[in-house]
Structure formats: structure tokens, C-alpha cells
Amino acid sequence: MFFYSDNTASACPEILAAIAAANEGFARSYGEDAWSARLNEVFGTFFGADLRAFPVITGTAANALSLATLASPYTMIFAHEQAHVFRDESGAPEFFSGGARLVPVPGEHGRITVKALDMALRMSAASLQPALLSITQGTEFGTVYRPAEIQALCALAHERGLEVHMDGARLANALAFLGCHPGDVTWRAGVDVLSFGATKNGALAAEAVVFFDRNLVLDFDLRRIRGGHLLSKSRYVSAQLLAYVESSVWRRNAQRANAGAARLAERAAEYLSHPVESNQLFLRLGATRKQALRDAGFEFCDWEASGPGEARFVVSWNQPESDIDALGAALSAL
Amino acid sequence: MFFYSDNTASACPEILAAIAAANEGFARSYGEDAWSARLNEVFGTFFGADLRAFPVITGTAANALSLATLASPYTMIFAHEQAHVFRDESGAPEFFSGGARLVPVPGEHGRITVKALDMALRMSAASLQPALLSITQGTEFGTVYRPAEIQALCALAHERGLEVHMDGARLANALAFLGCHPGDVTWRAGVDVLSFGATKNGALAAEAVVFFDRNLVLDFDLRRIRGGHLLSKSRYVSAQLLAYVESSVWRRNAQRANAGAARLAERAAEYLSHPVESNQLFLRLGATRKQALRDAGFEFCDWEASGPGEARFVVSWNQPESDIDALGAALSAL
Amino acid sequence: MFFYSDNTASACPEILAAIAAANEGFARSYGEDAWSARLNEVFGTFFGADLRAFPVITGTAANALSLATLASPYTMIFAHEQAHVFRDESGAPEFFSGGARLVPVPGEHGRITVKALDMALRMSAASLQPALLSITQGTEFGTVYRPAEIQALCALAHERGLEVHMDGARLANALAFLGCHPGDVTWRAGVDVLSFGATKNGALAAEAVVFFDRNLVLDFDLRRIRGGHLLSKSRYVSAQLLAYVESSVWRRNAQRANAGAARLAERAAEYLSHPVESNQLFLRLGATRKQALRDAGFEFCDWEASGPGEARFVVSWNQPESDIDALGAALSAL
Amino acid sequence: MFFYSDNTASACPEILAAIAAANEGFARSYGEDAWSARLNEVFGTFFGADLRAFPVITGTAANALSLATLASPYTMIFAHEQAHVFRDESGAPEFFSGGARLVPVPGEHGRITVKALDMALRMSAASLQPALLSITQGTEFGTVYRPAEIQALCALAHERGLEVHMDGARLANALAFLGCHPGDVTWRAGVDVLSFGATKNGALAAEAVVFFDRNLVLDFDLRRIRGGHLLSKSRYVSAQLLAYVESSVWRRNAQRANAGAARLAERAAEYLSHPVESNQLFLRLGATRKQALRDAGFEFCDWEASGPGEARFVVSWNQPESDIDALGAALSAL
DSSP states (O other): OBOSOGGGSOOOHHHHHHHHHHOSSOOOSTTOSHHHHTHHHHHHHHHTSOOEEEEESOHHHHHHHHHHHHOOTTEEEEEETTOHHHHSSTTHHHHHHTSOEEEEEOOGGGOOOHHHHHHHHHHSOTTSEEEEEEEESSOTTSOOOOHHHHHHHHHHHHHTTOEEEEEETTHHHHHHHHOOOGGGGTGGGTOOEEEEEOGGGTOSSOEEEEESSGGGOTTHHHHHHHTTOSOTTTHHHHHHHHHHHHSSHHHHHHHHHHHHHHHHHHHTGGGBSSOOOSSEEEEEOHHHHHHHHHHTTOBOEEOGGGOTTEEEEEOOTTOOHHHHHHHHHHHHTO | OBOSOGGGSOOOHHHHHHHHHHOSSOOOSTTOSHHHHTHHHHHHHHHTSOOEEEEESOHHHHHHHHHHHHOOTTEEEEEETTOHHHHSSTTHHHHHHTSOEEEEEOOGGGOOOHHHHHHHHHHSOTTSEEEEEEEESSOTTSOOOOHHHHHHHHHHHHHTTOEEEEEETTHHHHHHHHOOOGGGGTGGGTOOEEEEEOGGGTOSSOEEEEESSGGGOTTHHHHHHHTTOSOTTTHHHHHHHHHHHHSSHHHHHHHHHHHHHHHHHHHTGGGBSSOOOSSEEEEEOHHHHHHHHHHTTOBOEEOGGGOTTEEEEEOOTTOOHHHHHHHHHHHHTO | OBOSOGGGSOOOHHHHHHHHHHOSSOOOSTTOSHHHHTHHHHHHHHHTSOOEEEEESOHHHHHHHHHHHHOOTTEEEEEETTOHHHHSSTTHHHHHHTSOEEEEEOOGGGOOOHHHHHHHHHHSOTTSEEEEEEEESSOTTSOOOOHHHHHHHHHHHHHTTOEEEEEETTHHHHHHHHOOOGGGGTGGGTOOEEEEEOGGGTOSSOEEEEESSGGGOTTHHHHHHHTTOSOTTTHHHHHHHHHHHHSSHHHHHHHHHHHHHHHHHHHTGGGBSSOOOSSEEEEEOHHHHHHHHHHTTOBOEEOGGGOTTEEEEEOOTTOOHHHHHHHHHHHHTO | OBOSOGGGSOOOHHHHHHHHHHOSSOOOSTTOSHHHHTHHHHHHHHHTSOOEEEEESOHHHHHHHHHHHHOOTTEEEEEETTOHHHHSSTTHHHHHHTSOEEEEEOOGGGOOOHHHHHHHHHHSOTTSEEEEEEEESSOTTSOOOOHHHHHHHHHHHHHTTOEEEEEETTHHHHHHHHOOOGGGGTGGGTOOEEEEEOGGGTOSSOEEEEESSGGGOTTHHHHHHHTTOSOTTTHHHHHHHHHHHHSSHHHHHHHHHHHHHHHHHHHTGGGBSSOOOSSEEEEEOHHHHHHHHHHTTOBOEEOGGGOTTEEEEEOOTTOOHHHHHHHHHHHHHO
């Protein structure tokens, strides 16, 4: 039973149907197709904003390309010390930006506070310029920033001359938890550019970079080609994004995954190291309990950054109810 | 009628079926899936070699990652002056390699000769080291290197200390034309690393980087993550590659496209600027004839690099016979 | 009275005489001169080791070039969180290395401990490889590592597969304090590559990169040209280095500066935030006292990283005794 | 007898005197000294323009930093195929710019023509943006652009959206030959940024980057630190530049070197492959004559790029008359 990551899940039927539907006849290549042409409008409606949206196929590409577009080589990008951009992308932001520096910011439950950001800004190297704040929504620890928290962070960032990037690899899960309008945690709160994730929540391979200010797009287009991230048959990525955003698929999948995690959280309350606000659980189990769960057939991730006994469980959009029941029972029985 | 590029074609049914078949249940992510696990063996059988094959999703990524793995920042990569890596990738090789230099080599019909390579090596900047030769098979002008030509180029390259990369975006078309074993124009002829293309010939988005010498893989893995080119749900790319290589799909699609181009070549013999050896035709039509064809509904590419009146027509794997008939008739009637 | 930095001092007479002596007739350029030819031998004698020494003209160049030679783009370089390479070089290590990451390590009085390094290694991003430890001797806070401390750090670093770089911008001051052999805090303790500073201690502009293991030189030569750091008339840098190393100039200058700092430390004991082991003093003075000193004509540096009231005073090799007396009196009178 | 390069000459007495004069007392570091503070004004007077001048210590640094300031990673820099930036700097422009591409332009006697530039622009890769033209004055072949030629090149470049950089490593020699005002071949002709060389013409190590449009300075300052090219004791470089520009030293040295070359040209007329317009001669001597000259004690450079028998002789500012007489006699006697 796969609780290792929501990346282990398959694509949902609507996504596959959209790909199949896009597979008719000829279409112009390199983003000149009819599906890609609709992205700005469809994402614009979704977020209630005049924006520009670009399809890519990995979250790392979405993050690195948007960070590099806004951060010159001699600048600093502030991110949570456990952020995906900081820990899990083999230095993609440094590579794409030509050597900008990621500055780790501490923060409980994966969230950066205004106070911590302010401190990090003041303590940072004077020989580099602060350029960007990158926050993750939902966070790497399964928690979710409230709109007011994002507003406050963006306000401080903008006041100090930084743009704000949001890594929204699990934005759908955050929106499902908050029940708010997608604009409330993004552009209305001050976010300038967003990595919009769909892959983890039921797409096959589809992410979008969304610029809420068209003036910030700058040379993104050229950087995307140069990074090998402009697909020749781009219709297939755009078709996934359209299906995901236009339908209720994003919400349905996220709600279902969140609900599964919530159910598990009840059974594992004593082990929780972070509030469960999306589809991830972090449990302080210790080596023995972890081994017992593995022996029982559960796959999950050691989360060594938080200590030797910590484990991460992720509920996928299509996690069988029986998996959740089984894991819940196993957790209760530990 | 789309003769603009084989990138405008859809994916073939076998590829879509393979994606659908891979869409069952959970699978480990980031290349740890069962499909990716079979790539070395399946490509090894195809090429008759002990090799390592890595899936990526664009030709630019395949090229840039393989070039960067073998070319340090202070080195030179020799490629045809009309090569895709040189002209059409917005400097991806320079980006991924950290500033290696592409040295353009002239050559009739898109092919580099031993003599031209020797001259380019001797004339090149002494303050940079020669590291790589990159050749394209089939070439950007629709021609195809014969095995002996590749052998001779590789022999000179190796003698001078260069590794050899092959951009095989249309390798299937070249193999279909030559009717030889895949190994004959690659590792047996001296090619060290190959960008193996499937997208142009019927895949949805699937390319592979193939190292014929395992010792050359070096840090490719890390560079792929860092470039944002390791897909979380990599099974879908690997499944395409398996379906493409294991079946006769690659040959059938390529033969059909080549045959269409050959048919058109007969009707346009007087305009041909290069021999038609794969699925591309280059015609010296002049502005008036080009406009006439466009008025008749044909989409094709101006090929300005070869002069103002030149046009490129590409026949896709699924080009309707009626398209080919119509274009043939229109060319005859010019 | 300049206590701002030892960079504000002029060059000492022996250095200027060496430059003048080198200014005779013609000499081969780009490092092929007779002065440069002696560097390996003269530094080898100084350190008691078989080494390779390369002249450059800034400490940033020495640091960035040596770090980049040993750290690939997808690796991590561990350094003290107040290290010059981390805070004061506008990201030169990231630039020269193609985006390697500097990982800040905390540590009292500017020194990294084995425990802190071990923790930093364990907490670092698994998606990047640890490549280098960089330590500063004497440290940015005027303290000095003891040989056994360096040995222990190098032992841990080597055990984990890291090479060790030493930023020796003020190595002479550290050696003067310790009274040990130059080899004892460098190669004998495990240091692999050294930025050997002379500029701060009486040279005009002269530093050396010293590789204690010839196999680590790798592509340093090419990186130096590519960075614009191979001087055409390199004899003038090498002549400075020879004069500095072969004579007792390095020791005399460093001893004198250290002695001045020690004298001041006695007068400012109550304000000291770090032990005074070389030619730098860090004083917790607070805003009022700082202003009083400035009003009295003393130039010094605010050291904001350690808190708002902190100030740094550096005694130069040729600091007039009267300056030291005046500052000592002023400090006593605060 | 050294005719290998003007880099083999020593520094002239006025330069050494300026360094000695600057070696008094303390001075603010990192460009905050009194000498550096005068550069804008003194260079402004020299060129008759409102400009900004920055000292560096190598020509490669001057070139690479100015090119990188104006050329983004995904752009092209057009330069003569024999330009120093293209052939002799180990890819420094690519390194500093983050992978911009140098496009070689052919041209007789080291000079680019409007026609050749136009052709190169039209033939260049559409996937990269043209950003800069770099011309060398005097050229790598000892010839000199006339003001009208520079005007025409700059006009075309600007019309197509490119800025113009001039590599003035031997600008003094060109000015001495032309007898024109320094502004006539630089900003008045349309040059935007200049690498102003002094080292080859009698300085110890001193070059300047001169921006004729203050708006183009952009992030040059940060790039200079990041490249390790901001000297801590910058007074010594600025003092050299001031002495060189404010006095008649630049003209006297250049005139003398040019006159020596002119004298030699008379004796070697039959072997000349390029007009002698500055202090360099290129002679088609063939292997036997080259060996004869070497046997007679003359050091010079093989210039293989122009063919196996070609040799370069450079007359330095302080070339002894007896050297010139001896070489002249030897050439006549060949």
C-alpha cells in the first residue's frame, strides 16, 4: 500500500480522457496549439485575474524557471529551510538562475513567519541583493498558510523590494482545506508568480507557471526553451491543465485525499508532529513502529530531517479506502 | 494540411494504449517504476549493446543533458552549422554545460565531412579544449549519414580526444532509409551517446538519452534532476519508449513517413535542394510558388537559412494519403 | 586613524622594492616568467611540502577559483555562517562553481566545531553532494584555530568524502599567534587547498592558491584564464609573493599587527566579544560609544551581523604606534 | 630579443612612480580611495564625455565584465573570428555572461565590415537574440578602424538593437596612428562601452571599463565583486590609470612602439600579410626563415590561425632601438 508520495498515484480518468481527446489530427507545435491558447483565459477565470500561464511538465521546472526569471545571479531567494526548492531539487534554482543563493528560513510546521523572514533579511549577506521570497502552499509538512499569513509575508517582502513566488505543488489540497477562492491565497494576498501543480493531484505530468503580473514574465519564454521545457507537442500538457482547472477534478481529488489524511490523523493523533491540513501526515513513530508498519506492507517515507523516528505518509487522490482503513487500523494497533 | 513539422502530428494509437496501460494503480516515482527499470534491457536488445538509457521528454533536454555531461565549461562542441543544437535550442547546450562553446562546422546537405571536421579542429581557439562532436542522424536537411561516414567521423574525433554525440531526433527515419541494424550507425560506428527521439515519429512526448559506454554516464543523473527533467511519474515516459522500441511501431511509422516524402520528391524533383532520404523535403520554390501553396491550404516552414525562396516540408507518421496526393498535385502544377 | 580594515594600509617597502626590482627588461608573459617559475619551490620550502602555487590578485579570486576547482555545480560547500566566502563576495563561489551551494555552519568565535560540521552534514539537502569544507585561518572574528582543531575538522571532512579548503587571508597573523610551522595548520593537519593571503599583511595585491595535492589542481589553470585572473605581466604578482614568503616580512608584519591588537585588547577587555588572537578586535560598544570614537577621528567597521552595537577594529601591519596609543586611551576613557 | 608580445615589456617609470606615490599612508579600500574617485572625471576629460570608468587588472576581465553586463545568457555577441574575446580568453565571455554565444564574423585584416556584420546577423540562430557587437581597436592584426568605419558599424548595430563594445587593449596605438581625438573612435562613433587598455602600453597591470552611457552600467559593480575583480587596495590600479591618461605617457609610449613597427615594416614589406598601422607586424615567412630568426635570438609568436608560415612580431613601448635595428637587419638579410 503506497503512502510514499502522491507521485506514486496514477492519473485520473478525466486527465487521460483529455489527453485522448487532444490526440486528434494535427496541431501547431511549441505552444502554438489551440489548447495552449486557452490557458491564459481559463486560468484567468479560475483565479479571477488577468494573468499569463505557461505549461511545463515538472514541479522543479516550474519552480526553477519562475525563480530564475525573477532572481538575478547575484541575488538571494528566501525559502523555508525544508522547502522543496531548497532540499529536493539538486540545486535547480541555483542552476537556472546562474548562481542565485537560496537562504533558508526556519519556521514551525513548515511555515515562514513575518518575524522569521524579517530576521533572515536582516542577517543575510550584504554583498547579495534580496530578490525573492518563495513560500509553499500547502507546505512540505502538510500544513496550510491562512490568507492573512500570506498577506503579511507578501507585504513585508514587497516593502523590502522582494517579489513573492508560491510553490503550489499541492495548491489544490490547500484550497480544498481552506475553502477559499483561489485568488485569496495567491494574487489577492500579494503572490507575484505561482508554480501551479496538477501532477500530484491526478494529472499525468502537468504544471503551470502563472504570472499574476504580466510585466514579470520578462524572458521566461526564452528561459523555458533554453531549459528544454517547451514541449514540441505541448497540446498534451495544456489539455491536462484545462481538464484539471475547468472541471471540478482538482477539488474532488484534493478533497478526497485530504479527507483520507484527516481520517488517518484521528487514528494517529498521539504521533502527529504537525497539524494535518492537507493530504500529508508526519508521525513520530520511532524505528520499531516504522518497521512494524513496513512489515505489514505499508510504503512510506523516512523523514530524517525531523529526526530519526519520523515518517511521512501521503494520501493520494485515488488512495483506496481499503488502504486507508488498513493503515488506520495498523496505526491504532501500534 | 500540415507539412510544417512532424511535431504537429498526434501520438500513434500504440503509444496512447501504452500510456493507458501504465495508468493502473500505484508505481514508485522518480524513475523507480517497473517501466523505467526495463529501459536498459529493452534498448540494449534494440541496439545490441550493453548500455544505459534514461527517459526525458524533449529533444532539447536529451541533447543538452548529454552534451553537458561530456563537455566541461571551458570546452568546445563541434556541430553542423545548421544543427538543431546550434540553431534552434536558444543556447540550451551553453546553459546546461555552463558555457561550453558550440563550434559550427559547414557541410553540404547537413552532413559534416571528415575534412571539414579536421579543418574546424585546427582552426578552433587554442584557449578552449575540444570535447565533443555532435552529429545529427537523419540530418536537419533530411539526408542520412551512411555507416562508413559515421565511422570515419568518429575515428577522427576519437583520435583527437573528442567523444561523439548523435542527435537522433529522427533516427528511426534514418534507420528505415538505411535498412541497417540500429547498432551500425551508433555504437558500432563509434557513437558514444545518443539522443534517441520518439516524439517526432509517433510518441506523445518521449526521448531517451542512451550512453553506449556506462563510464560516460558520470553525473548525468544529478544533472537531470537539476534540470527539472526527472519526471515524478516517469512511468508514462518509459512506457512510451518501451512501446515504441519493442514493437515495430518505430519502423512502421518511419517507413510510412519516408515513403510519403519519397512520393513527393518525385513530383518536386526540379525544386529539390537536398537528396530526400528521410521524411523531409527542402524545395527552392521562390516567393510566388510558396504563396500559391499557402493559398491552397498547405502549411510549411520557410527555411531562411538556405535563402529566401527555400521551404521545408515534413511528412508525418500519420500524414493522410490525401494530404500527400494534394501536395504532390499542387507541386506538379506549379 | 584607520582601523577599518587592514586593506586600508599601504604596501610595505620590501614589497615595493620587489616590484621595482622585477621591473627590469623583458619577461615572458602569462606566468611564464622567472619569478612565477620559482613559486612552487619557494612555497614548497615555506610549507615543507611538495605543492603547486598559483598567483592571483584578490582573495575573492583565490577563494572562488579554488572552491570551484573542487566543487561541481551540484555540490555543497560547508563554511562558517560568518565566513568571507559566504557573506562578503557577492556569490563568487556560486558564480565560479556554476551554482554549487554554500551551507552555513554556526560556531562560536568564528570557528566551526566537529560537532557543528557533523550536524550540518547530516541536516543538509540529500539532493546535493557534500564536496568541500572551507575554514578561515585566522577567522573572520580574529580568533585562530589550533592545529588539533583543524586536524579534527579535516579528519571528519575527509571521512565523509569532502576536501578541505582554507581561506588564509590572514594566515600570517594566525601563524604569528601560534608560533607553529606553516605546515602544522595546513597540509599536515589535512588541508587540501589554501588561499594564501599577502595583501592584507603588507603586499600591494598578491595572493596565492596553494594545492598541497597536485592531483587536485585539475583544471585550475583554465578556470583562472576564464575568470580573467591570469595576469599578462604576472611577474609583478609573483615577485611580491616571493618577497613576502622568502623574507621575514610576513612574520614581522603580522607580529607587529597582532601586538598592536593585543595592546588594545588590554584596554578594552570589558567590551570584547571574541578572544583577540590576531589583529582584529570585536567590541560591544553600543551606539553612543561608537559615535564618541568616530567623533574622535577613529574609522572602524560596524559589525551588524553580531548585533547593533558591535564594532570591528583591525590593526594594520604599519599602524602608527600613535594611532594605537590614541585608540587605547580613547577606549579606556569610554 | 622579445618581439613575442607587448606583454613582455616592463612598466614605464611614470607608472612605477605613480604606484610609489600612492603608497603613502592609509586609504579607503574597495574603490573608495581618492585615486579611484577621480577616474570618472579624468577619463571624462580624456574622452570629452560624461562617462563612468571602473578599474580592473586584466583585459580579459575588462572584456568579459562589460560583455556580460550587456549580454543576457540567451543572447549573441558578434565579434571578429580572430578577436581576442573569441580566441584567447578560454571562454571568459561565455562564463561571465552565463552562456551567451559568441558569433564569429569574418573580415579582412581583422576588421569587420558592415556587409559582413549584416550577413552574420541575418544568418544567426533565430532562437537567440542579438545583443552586442564587439570590435577591437587596434585590431588583433595590427590594423586600425577609421572613425567612419566604426560609425557605420555602430549605426547598423544600433539599428538592429545591439549595443557596441570596443576592446581597446591597444587603443593608444590606434589613437597614435589616427591622430584623432579619443572620442572620435569611441562614443562619438557610437561605441557604448570600452575596454580601455594600459597594460600592454606601459602600465604594470591596469585596464578600465568605460561606459559612455551611464544607464548601461546596470549591475556591473556587483558582477565585478562576484568575479573577484574589485581590488581591496584599488588605489594602485587607479593611480596607474590616472598617470597613464593624465600625462602624455599613453601617447609617447604608443607612438614609439608604432614607429618601431613602421620601421620594421619597411624592411619586411615583401612578407607583410596585413598593413602595419600600430605596433604589430604579421609576416609570411615560412618555416625556414622563422627558424633562422629564432636561431638569431628573436622571440616571436607563430600565428597558426593564418597559416603555418605566419609569424607575429610586436614592438613594445620600450623596445630597445638596437633590437629593432637587429631585427630589421635580419629581416632584410633573409
